Amino acid sequence: MAPLKSMVASLCALAATVSAVNPVIVQHQQFIDSVTNDRFVIIGVDYQPGGQGAYGATNTADPLSNGTICLRDAALMQELGVNTIRSYNVDPALNHDECASIFNSVGIYMIMDVNSPLSGQSIDRSDPSSSYTTGYLEHIFNVVEAFKFYPNTLGFFAGNEIINDVQTGDANPPYIRAVQRDLKNYISAHADRAIPVGYSAADVRAVLQDSWSYLQCNNSANGDSDSGSDFFGLNSYSWCGSGSNFDTSGYSQLVSIFSNTTIPVFFSEYGCNEPYPRVFDEVLALYGTEMTVFSGGLVYEFTQESSNYGLIQPYSNGTAQLLGDYDTLMSQYNKINVTLLESSNSTATSLTPPACNANLISGDGFSTDFNIPDPPSGAQALISAGVSNAPTGSIVSVTQTSVQLAVYATNGGQLDGLKITPQQGANAPGQNSASVSTGAVPTSTSSAASSSTSGSVGSTASRTSSGSATGSGAAASATSSGAALRVDASLVRNAVAAAAVGAVALVL
Numbered sequence: 347m348a349p350l351k352s353m354v355a356s357l358c359a360l361a362a363t364v365s366a367v368n369p370v371i372v373q374h375q376q377f378i379d380s381v382t383n384d385r386f387v388i389i390g391v392d393y394q395p396g397g398q399g400a401y402g403a404t405n406t407a408d409p410l411s412n413g414t415i416c417l418r419d420a421a422l423m424q425e426l427g428v429n430t431i432r433s434y435n436v437d438p439a440l441n442h443d444e445c446a447s448i449f450n451s452v453g454i455y456m457i458m459d460v461n462s463p464l465s466g467q468s469i470d471r472s473d474p475s476s477s478y479t480t481g482y483l484e485h486i487f488n489v490v491e492a493f494k495f496y497p498n499t500l501g502f503f504a505g506n507e508i509i510n511d512v513q514t515g516d517a518n519p520p521y522i523r524a525v526q527r528d529l530k531n532y533i534s535a536h537a538d539r540a541i542p543v544g545y546s547a548a549d550v551r552a553v554l555q556d557s558w559s560y561l562q563c564n565n566s567a568n569g570d571s572d573s574g575s576d577f578f579g580l581n582s583y584s585w586c587g588s589g590s591n592f593d594t595s596g597y598s599q600l601v602s603i604f605s606n607t608t609i610p611v612f613f614s615e616y617g618c619n620e621p622y623p624r625v626f627d628e629v630l631a632l633y634g635t636e637m638t639v640f641s642g643g644l645v646y647e648f649t650q651e652s653s654n655y656g657l658i659q660p661y662s663n664g665t666a667q668l669l670g671d672y673d674t675l676m677s678q679y680n681k682i683n684v685t686l687l688e689s690s691n692s693t694a695t696s697l698t699p700p701a702c703n704a705n706l707i708s709g710d711g712f713s714t715d716f717n718i719p720d721p722p723s724g725a726q727a728l729i730s731a732g733v734s735n736a737p738t739g740s741i742v743s744v745t746q747t748s749v750q751l752a753v754y755a756t757n758g759g760q761l762d763g764l765k766i767t768p769q770q771g772a773n774a775p776g777q778n779s780a781s782v783s784t785g786a787v788p789t790s791t792s793s794a795a796s797s798s799t800s801g802s803v804g805s806t807a808s809r810t811s812s813g814s815a816t817g818s819g820a821a822a823s824a825t826s827s828g829a830a831l832r833v834d835a836s837l838v839r840n841a842v843a844a845a846a847v848g849a850v851a852l853v854l
């Protein structure tokens with residue numbers, strides 16, 4: 347018994363050390379696997395268990411700080427077919443090594459927002475100049491430090507929905523480029539690879555094309571060679587249910603706006619939840635032949651929070667219940683033709699950005715100012731020297747592969763044998779979906795699994811009306827200006843449900 351056990355353990359350790367993803371690079375319109383040279387298309391989910399409140403002044407956790415939870419979710423995501431997560435609002439001072447290493451071992455990349463809703467940790471869209479401070483930059487450089495050495499760090503979002511209407515398109519654009527420049531300079535001085543830096547835009551059609559034009563153009567004529575976006579994310583909730591199609595959803599318009607993009611464009615959030623439950627028909631459009639200009643997208647969002655976009659319902663005791671949307675999304679993902687996605691388009695990788703010029707901007711009132719603000723006093727020294735006591739993370743060996751927390755399928759049965767399977771390269775749909783079976787469906791109504799697929803799971807689930815152009819409740823990594831902040835019922839839930847921790851079901 348013992349020898350077998352230790353042999354299994356060492357095999358697992360061996361598997362853990364060889365499994366990893368290859369860093370992804372940007373080549374003009376596409377993400378490319380830097381080793382295989384295959385195109386990389388994001389098949390992703392937004393990941394912020396606990397919602398915005400997961401990281402706050404009084405919290406000692408963030409969405410990537412608990413390896414036990416990450417193992418549970420990585421196993422479920424590997425089965426689902428996900429290759430990328432986006433995490434908002436992290437505390438750079440916490441240790442993310444276990445979570446990052448677990449996701450790395452199962453072929454899942456991470457795109458990190460560098461900002462947070464805490465005071466001084468984002469650009470205030472109503473007053474960008476006074477929030478662009480050295481203290482702010484120190485925070486975002488610390489996030490870079492925390493994540494720069496993980497090979498699965500795909501990129502950093504310098505900002506999320508800072509421009510969210512015509513008015514905010516005036517003063518903010520130069521500051522977005524300034525923050526991108528500072529991040530890129532910091533990465534170039536202190537990381538061992540050029541981790542891409544980009545922006546996540548609100549899908550407000552009046553400013554969308556201008557935002558992208560402004561951020562991708564080549565500003566070297568103004569003595570500024572490095573403030574452009576390396577990629578452009580778009581939070582888009584315009585395809586709602588089976589009544590939508592490629593044209594009525596506005597996807598055809600998006601394809602024509604971005605047909606000549608010189609940087610990768612993808613949905614940084616998508617998945618309108620009205621009607622509910624979701625059918626995810628947009629998945630087939632996004633990954634189909636008509637939208638190859640897009641580099642995929644991230645479904646909002648993995649865990650159920652107050653805005654009711656979840657694929658799973660996590661409980662405070664660490665167990666979780668799959669929701670119907672998880673199964674539906676998996677069946678849509680399983681129809682994706684990964685071969686089609688991986689074939690890179692040589693024409694698309696030879697497009698170069700146009701020179702920045704006012705004639706690229708069409709909207710009245712949108713900034714045509716390409717004089718990017720200088721770094722605030724002291725910031726250049728910080729970029730050169732690096733932040734002191736940097737909270738630099740690194741990959742650790744992943745030895746625990748079996749999920750130690752109970753997870754219930756939509757039919758109520760407990761998943762049996764749920765584990766991560768270390769793999770080389772990016773995860774893909776259909777690779778791991780056969781490894782888990784569902785145990786007997788409990789008959790007792792007191793079971794965790796008695797409520798299943800509807801929006802009634804979890805007392806805090808309340809459906810928001812969505813599908814509005816701004817993504818309403820989904821503006822998760824909202825900047826400090828109040829407009830986009832939403833009340834997060836998980837705060838309430840955390841307060842009332844005093845940690846009933848323990849009693850986990852071991853599935854070995």
Ligand SMILES: *[C@@H]1O[C@H](CO)[C@@H](O)[C@H](O)[C@H]1NC(C)=O
Nearest residue numbers: 564565566567571574698699
């Ligand atoms: C921007 O333009 C300059 C001058 O033409 C050129 O040297 C540089 O390579 C361009 N940068 C990009 C990213 O295309």
Ligand SMILES: *[C@@H]1O[C@H](CO)[C@@H](O)[C@H](O)[C@H]1NC(C)=O
Nearest residue numbers: 602603604605606607697698
């Ligand atoms: C895309 O760019 C190419 C090369 O610059 C140009 O010939 C073509 O007209 C552009 N197409 C669109 C739709 O802008």
Ligand SMILES: *[C@@H]1O[C@H](CO)[C@@H](O)[C@H](O)[C@H]1NC(C)=O
Nearest residue numbers: 412414415662663664847848
């Ligand atoms: C991680 O989450 C599990 C499940 O909720 C909990 O039991 C454990 O205490 C957490 N670990 C830490 C370090 O907070």
Ligand SMILES: *[C@@H]1O[C@H](CO)[C@@H](O)[C@H](O)[C@H]1NC(C)=O
Nearest residue numbers: 635682683684685686687689
């Ligand atoms: C997947 O895409 C490839 C490349 O375009 C194509 O050759 C193949 O026929 C497609 N497979 C299916 C099942 O459609």
Ligand SMILES: *[C@@H]1O[C@H](CO)[C@@H](O)[C@H](O)[C@H]1NC(C)=O
Nearest residue numbers: 375605606638639691693694
């Ligand atoms: C390749 O990229 C070019 C430039 O974006 C585009 O016009 C063309 O349709 C793409 N071809 C395919 C097969 O996606």
Ligand SMILES: *[C@@H]1O[C@H](CO)[C@@H](O)[C@H](O)[C@H]1NC(C)=O
Nearest residue numbers: 661663665793794849850851
């Ligand atoms: C965990 O919490 C859920 C929801 O409160 C409950 O239904 C379930 O029985 C609990 N499971 C364990 C193992 O404590």
